[in-house]
Amino acid sequence: xxxxSAFAALDELRVRGARLxxxxxxxxxxxxxxxxxxxxxxxxxxxxxxxxxxxxxRLRDGDGVTLPQAMEAAGYDPSAIGPDPERLARIxxxxxxxxxxxRALDLTGDPVGIASAIWPHGRWRFDFRGEANHAGTTxxxxxxxxxxxxxxxxLAARREAELAGAVATFGKISVEPNGVNAIPSLVxxxxxxxxxxxxxxDTVVTGVERAARxxxxxxxxxxxxxxxxxxxxxxxxxxxxxxLGAILGGAAERPVPVLGTGAGHDAGxxxxxxxxxxxxxxxxTGVSHSPAEYAAEDDCLAGVAALADVLEGLACR
Amino acid sequence: xxxxSAFAALDELRVRGARLxxxxxxxxxxxxxxxxxxxxxxxxxxxxxxxxxxxxxRLRDGDGVTLPQAMEAAGYDPSAIGPDPERLARIxxxxxxxxxxxRALDLTGDPVGIASAIWPHGRWRFDFRGEANHAGTTxxxxxxxxxxxxxxxxLAARREAELAGAVATFGKISVEPNGVNAIPSLVxxxxxxxxxxxxxxDTVVTGVERAARxxxxxxxxxxxxxxxxxxxxxxxxxxxxxxLGAILGGAAERPVPVLGTGAGHDAGxxxxxxxxxxxxxxxxTGVSHSPAEYAAEDDCLAGVAALADVLEGLACR
Numbered sequence: 001x002x003x004x005s006a007f008a009a010l011d012e013l014r015v016r017g018a019r020l021x022x023x024x025x026x027x028x029x030x031x032x033x034x035x036x037x038x039x040x041x042x043x044x045x046x047x048x049x050x051x052x053x054x055x056x057x058r059l060r061d062g063d064g065v066t067l068p069q070a071m072e073a074a075g076y077d078p079s080a081i082g083p084d085p086e087r088l089a090r091i092x093x094x095x096x097x098x099x100x101x102x103r104a105l106d107l108t109g110d111p112v113g114i115a116s117a118i119w120p121h122g123r124w125r126f127d128f129r130g131e132a133n134h135a136g137t138t139x140x141x142x143x144x145x146x147x148x149x150x151x152x153x154x155l156a157a158r159r160e161a162e163l164a165g166a167v168a169t170f171g172k173i174s175v176e177p178n179g180v181n182a183i184p185s186l187v188x189x190x191x192x193x194x195x196x197x198x199x200x201x202d203t204v205v206t207g208v209e210r211a212a213r214x215x216x217x218x219x220x221x222x223x224x225x226x227x228x229x230x231x232x233x234x235x236x237x238x239x240x241x242x243x244l245g246a247i248l249g250g251a252a253e254r255p256v257p258v259l260g261t262g263a264g265h266d267a268g269x270x271x272x273x274x275x276x277x278x279x280x281x282x283x284x285t286g287v288s289h290s291p292a293e294y295a296a297e298d299d300c301l302a303g304v305a306a307l308a309d310v311l312e313g314l315a316c317r
Numbered sequence: 318x319x320x321x322s323a324f325a326a327l328d329e330l331r332v333r334g335a336r337l338x339x340x341x342x343x344x345x346x347x348x349x350x351x352x353x354x355x356x357x358x359x360x361x362x363x364x365x366x367x368x369x370x371x372x373x374x375r376l377r378d379g380d381g382v383t384l385p386q387a388m389e390a391a392g393y394d395p396s397a398i399g400p401d402p403e404r405l406a407r408i409x410x411x412x413x414x415x416x417x418x419x420r421a422l423d424l425t426g427d428p429v430g431i432a433s434a435i436w437p438h439g440r441w442r443f444d445f446r447g448e449a450n451h452a453g454t455t456x457x458x459x460x461x462x463x464x465x466x467x468x469x470x471x472l473a474a475r476r477e478a479e480l481a482g483a484v485a486t487f488g489k490i491s492v493e494p495n496g497v498n499a500i501p502s503l504v505x506x507x508x509x510x511x512x513x514x515x516x517x518x519d520t521v522v523t524g525v526e527r528a529a530r531x532x533x534x535x536x537x538x539x540x541x542x543x544x545x546x547x548x549x550x551x552x553x554x555x556x557x558x559x560x561l562g563a564i565l566g567g568a569a570e571r572p573v574p575v576l577g578t579g580a581g582h583d584a585g586x587x588x589x590x591x592x593x594x595x596x597x598x599x600x601x602t603g604v605s606h607s608p609a610e611y612a613a614e615d616d617c618l619a620g621v622a623a624l625a626d627v628l629e630g631l632a633c634r
Contacts, residue, residue, distance in 0.1 A: 136581065151471035180440050180507045
């Protein structure tokens with residue numbers, strides 16, 4: 001929803017004739033998903049000083065293009081990369097409106113909810129290195145095939161997540177040489193894992209890595225595991241969350257649901273620096289990060305109205 | 318070795334002052350490996366009429382570039398694509414020299430061998446379709462994750478190949494959307510499998526497909542299996558093979574080893590149309606299709622000398 005819903009809420013405030021006593025600003029952070037450079041929330045991390053300029057300059061996409069090169073190609077000035085503490089210090093509260101990415105809200109029957117926390121989550125890169133060889137002439141016993149170890153690790157991740165009540169996913173893979181008739185020399189798989197608390201997440205990731213190392217040893221595979229990103233549990237500020245509850249609960253017939261989420265957000269990054277809150281709009285299928293992601297129009301309008309209520313409540317006092 | 322060794326053998330014939338009574342030609346077929354367009358031996362298949370012009374025009378690489386477009390970009394005339402029966406009819410015998418891609422020859426202690434047969438082999442594309450979704454917020458029970466089914470199928474292929482004494486490899490994969498925080502909608506894996514005879518190969522591939530379908534059903538995954546290429550067993554012509562044995566055995570102290578191979582070759586394609594034979598040079602590690610592929614210089618020279626002997630024997634009669 002992001003920027004579009006923020007403008008819609010601003011329109012709603014104009015229609016209401018709201019008189020702000022504090023300035024309002026809308027921000028659109030770059031690459032919240034991290035799909036291109038592998039690190040989620042690059043824009044908000046940079047703003048909040050959680051990503052150094054040096055580290056940002058080292059980010060490369062799958063084709064080897066660096067973040068500064070990509071910015072330049074898109075018409076932006078890469079010398080602007082860096083933290084922005086002065087701007088950050090001027091923010092009294094940051095509120096992000098987002099479609100829920102699970103079904104928790106749908107189960108409550110409410111169109112809008114308030115975030116309590118974001119699960120701790122991280123990304124780990126598993127590099128399985130074997131020996132490239134001919135798929136037709138290399139005896140099975142002579143192979144060091146990293147695809148086998150990768151496959152066993154994918155299944156281990158599912159088992160560990162099931163046991164712990166967490167989630168673990170291998171959704172991205174890169175193979176060299178990736179030829180039909182070649183045993184791979186390298187299979188690189190990325191593990192995304194999240195859990196309600198840090199101890200559970202540690203249990204899952206440690207279990208997956210232990211299983212992967214056992215498989216690797218058995219097949220003569222070299223394994224490197226690198227944690228590429230990590231975001232500890234985010235508990236949104238109690239005071240601001242309660243204030244949102246009071247603003248929205250005053251109009252609603254019953255308390256607005258408060259719920260945690262497994263998805264990372266720019267609001268989670270900023271919460272380390274400034275008071276931050278999130279509103280969720282009901283997702284009837286729970287499907288997200290897919291063309292099938294959907295929210296009913298009425299629920300979207302309810303989300304915009306809730307954001308307008310919150311902005312009015314916070315900026316018109 | 319291919320073209321370079323053929324020119325070296327020609328040099329050797331010149332040095333010997335060999336007087337040919339039949340014309341010799343050297344041919345360099347395009348894309349024997351099929352790495353770019355997915356189909357091995359495109360050049361020899363076209364020449365021999367085993368690939369129709371229409372099918373050749375439909376070949377696309379991973380970026381969607383067609384074979385004619387790629388030829389044009391490389392400065393070749395795509396209208397030349399097609400069979401060449403007249404030229405084929407003028408060939409009395411075709412001999413291909415190749416480094417061995419296994420260790421069979423090395424185990425005999427000989428530097429040069431003669432091919433008996435090429436194992437039947439094929440490539441099958443497995444398309445596992447699930448539902449793209451958010452890796453952080455989708456409960457395990459709600460997932461239709463095709464990566465899990467792919468992983469189970471990779472391990473099933475290894476088991477089936479072990480049971481049958483064949484080889485089976487998943488060395489190439491393509492994932493959509495291939496994002497760290499997204500459950501894939503599509504995992505496409507390519508199976509390469511070969512065996513000493515057709516019945517064994519059928520057993521392996523049928524077994525892998527049956528296992529994949531069971532896993533797919535359990536996870537709510539749609540599975541399509543497409544045979545992208547297939548080459549039946551190639552038995553090189555007895556008469557020509559015996560002639561090579563006589564030519565080389567006359568100089569050697571003992572019979573030259575005759576051995577089968579699991580690797581496909583242009584010679585295997587042409588053998589359906591014309592008398593065809595292959596010579597192998599010893600590969601001390603068996604490593605092939607890898608930067609580590611290696612043959613000793615003395616063995617390469619022995620291969621060139623053997624090819625020169627064979628050419629002299631066949632073309633100077």
